[in-house]
Amino acid sequence: MIRSLFLSLILFFLVSCVAPGTTFEELDQTQIDEAIAIIKNTELDEPVERTRKESVVLVEDIIEKISPVTDKWCDENNIPDVRCNWKVNYLDDDMFNAFASGRNTITYTKGLMNGVASEEEVAFVIAHEIAHHLGNHVANAQRNILLGSLAGRVLGSVIDGSDDLISQTTDLGARFGSLVFSRDQEKEADYFSLLILKDSGYDLLEARNIIIRMAQKSERDDRSTFFDTHPTGPERLARFNETYKEFIKN
């Protein structure tokens, strides 16, 4: 109970400190219901086992395919080179996860690579993390790490002065801080990701399967940690669908 109170307080503190970025239209209930139905009724292909080597080669291929699009984007928007060339790490960890950190680092896990079926699903995740770098989201998130650890320390010392608790809550704050991009940044990263994939010639509906997959996971026990930081399944899928419709119209 106290623990979850900590979490909500820390999260509230962090979220309320994030400067507003791009704003997106609110979704209506019909769009959410449609997404819920898709999540419920879609039967996805089984995940494919990939060795470390196969995973690394696949991600390199994806980056090669999307680079012409991101290079152009970087040129047109004067984005510093460092944020347009990525250091990509394979993490030997069973957690289904990927994240952007530092100035240009992207890390993806073994659990992710063995948890999806198609190249397009992986491409969505990689493009999403790239989008966090292109959008300079990490700079803001780094501020959150500091705020997060501060929030943890303050809460820890107010509720109980013991050193143990202070360091625990500080860790907790730092951990959550390090994970928190604002919801608008997440929406922006998904939107940019779709744009990148579309312009790179990827099949967007195939890529969408990863969102459906994560949403289905979240309803089971093997909840992905990706969910701690990202919009919940139906909302995310509904937004994807809206962006997709927008692309088809144009």
Ligand SMILES: [Zn+2]
């Ligand atoms: Zn993200």
